[in-house]
Amino acid sequence: MSTRTLPLLFINLGGEMLYILDQRLRAQNIPSDKAKKVMNDIITTMFNKKFLEELFKPQELYSKKALRTVFDRLAHASIMRLNQASMDKLYDLMTMAFKYQVLLCPRPKDILLVTFNHMDAIKDFVRDTPSILSQVDETYRQLLEIYTSLSGGEFQLIRQTLLIFFQDMHIRVSIFLKDKVQNSNGRFVLPTSGPVPYGTQTPGLIRMFSCSGEEIKRVQFRDGGNYTAALREGSFELFGDRVTKLGTNMYSVSRPVETHMSGTSKNSSQHTKVNTLPNPLAKEELNLLAKLMGGLEVQKPSHTDSGFRVNLFATDEEEEEALITRPEELSYEVINIQATKDKQANAELAKIMGEFTEAGDSSPSSSSKGDDLLAMMDGL
Numbered sequence: 001m002s003t004r005t006l007p008l009l010f011i012n013l014g015g016e017m018l019y020i021l022d023q024r025l026r027a028q029n030i031p032s033d034k035a036k037k038v039m040n041d042i043i044t045t046m047f048n049k050k051f052l053e054e055l056f057k058p059q060e061l062y063s064k065k066a067l068r069t070v071f072d073r074l075a076h077a078s079i080m081r082l083n084q085a086s087m088d089k090l091y092d093l094m095t096m097a098f099k100y101q102v103l104l105c106p107r108p109k110d111i112l113l114v115t116f117n118h119m120d121a122i123k124d125f126v127r128d129t130p131s132i133l134s135q136v137d138e139t140y141r142q143l144l145e146i147y148t149s150l151s152g153g154e155f156q157l158i159r160q161t162l163l164i165f166f167q168d169m170h171i172r173v174s175i176f177l178k179d180k181v182q183n184s185n186g187r188f189v190l191p192t193s194g195p196v197p198y199g200t201q202t203p204g205l206i207r208m209f210s211c212s213g214e215e216i217k218r219v220q221f222r223d224g225g226n227y228t229a230a231l232r233e234g235s236f237e238l239f240g241d242r243v244t245k246l247g248t249n250m251y252s253v254s255r256p257v258e259t260h261m262s263g264t265s266k267n268s269s270q271h272t273k274v275n276t277l278p279n280p281l282a283k284e285e286l287n288l289l290a291k292l293m294g295g296l297e298v299q300k301p302s303h304t305d306s307g308f309r310v311n312l313f314a315t316d317e318e319e320e321e322a323l324i325t326r327p328e329e330l331s332y333e334v335i336n337i338q339a340t341k342d343k344q345a346n347a348e349l350a351k352i353m354g355e356f357t358e359a360g361d362s363s364p365s366s367s368s369k370g371d372d373l374l375a376m377m378d379g380l
C-alpha cells in the first residue's frame with residue numbers, strides 16, 4: 001500500500017464534508033454569521049499546522065474506525081452539533097462521493113486534480129479570512145512539493161490503496177441514483193463513453209510494426225463506446241483550470257441528498273466483521289491517531305456564542321429512524337479518547353499526552369486535548 005495516500009484521503013473527504021455542511025446550513029436557514037463561523041472553525045482545525053505535519057508523514061492508512069473518529073472530532077470543532085444518525089449520514093455521503101471520484105478518474109494522477117478542486121473550493125470558503133487562507137495556501141505548497149513529482153506508478157498505487165479502503169462501502173446516494181451513475185445495490189456504473197485520459201488515443205485502431213519499427217499495417221475495430229479525445233490536461237499549479245469536474249460541489253439547497261443502506265452480501269458482512277476483531281497493530285495505530293487528535297479541538301459553545309444542531313435528515317423522526325435501522329456492520333463505533341485512568345500504566349501514551357498540551361494553543365481548554373486516551377485502548 002502507498003504511504004502517501006492518507007493526506008489525499010483526508011483532504012478530499014474533508015472537502016466533501018464542507019460541501020455537505022454548507023448545503024445543510026443554508027437549507028436550515030442558519031444565520032450567516034454562525035454558518036460562517038462553523039465553516040471557518042472547521043477549516044482552521046482541518047489545516048492546523050501540527051495536525052498536518054503528522055498527516056503528511058509517510059504512513060499506512062488508518063482503519064475506517066480511526067478515520068471516522070478523526071472526522072467526528074473535526075465536524076464538532078465549532079458551535080455546530082450533529083446527532084449520531086446525522087454524523088453517520090454525513091460520513092456515508094463523504095466516503096461515497098470520493099469513492100465515485102476515484103473510480104472515475106481517467107488517470108491515477110488525476111486524483112491530484114480532484115484534490116485541487118476540493119482545495120480550490122475550501123479556499124473560496126475562507127477567501128475573506130486571510131489568517132485561515134494562509135494555512136490553506138501552505139497545504140497547497142506541501143501538496144505541490146510532494147505529489148507533482150510522483151510517477152504514474154506511484155499514483156496508481158495510491159489509487160489502488162484508496163479503492164481497497166472503499167471496497168466494502170456500497171451506500172446508495174439519491175443524487176447518484178437519480179443521475180443513473182449508481183445501481184440499486186450501491187455499486188457505481190462506469191461510463192463507456194466520453195473523453196479518454198489525457199495523453200492517450202481514442203480506441204478503435206490497431207497498428208502493426210515491423211522488426212525495424214516501421215508501421216506496416218493498420219486495422220480498425222468497433223470499440224463499443226462513444227469516446228472522444230481529451231480536451232487538454234488539467235492544471236497542477238497553484239492556480240489554473242483543473243478541467244475535470246470531479247471534486248467540485250454537486251450539492252445545492254434545491255437538490256437535497258439522501259442515503260439508503262444497501263443490503264450486504266454474506267461474504268461482505270463476514271469480511272467486515274473480520275476487520276473489527278482485535279488488531280495486533282491497534283496500539284501503534286492508536287498512538288498515531290492520538291498524535292493526529294492533538295490538533296482537533298472540540299469547542300464548547302460559550303454563553304455569548306450559543307451552539308446549534310444540524311440535522312442531515314428532513315425531520316427529527318427520520319433521523320431517529322435512521323439510527324435505529326442502521327445495519328450493525330455499518331456502525332463505526334467512534335472511539336472516545338480518554339486518559340483519566342492510570343496514566344502510569346503506559347509511559348508511551350503518557351508521553352503522547354504531554355505532546356497534546358504542547359501542540360495546543362494557550363487557551364484553558366487545550367490541556368484537555370486527548371483526554372480519553374486509555375479508554376480507547378479498552379475499546380480496541
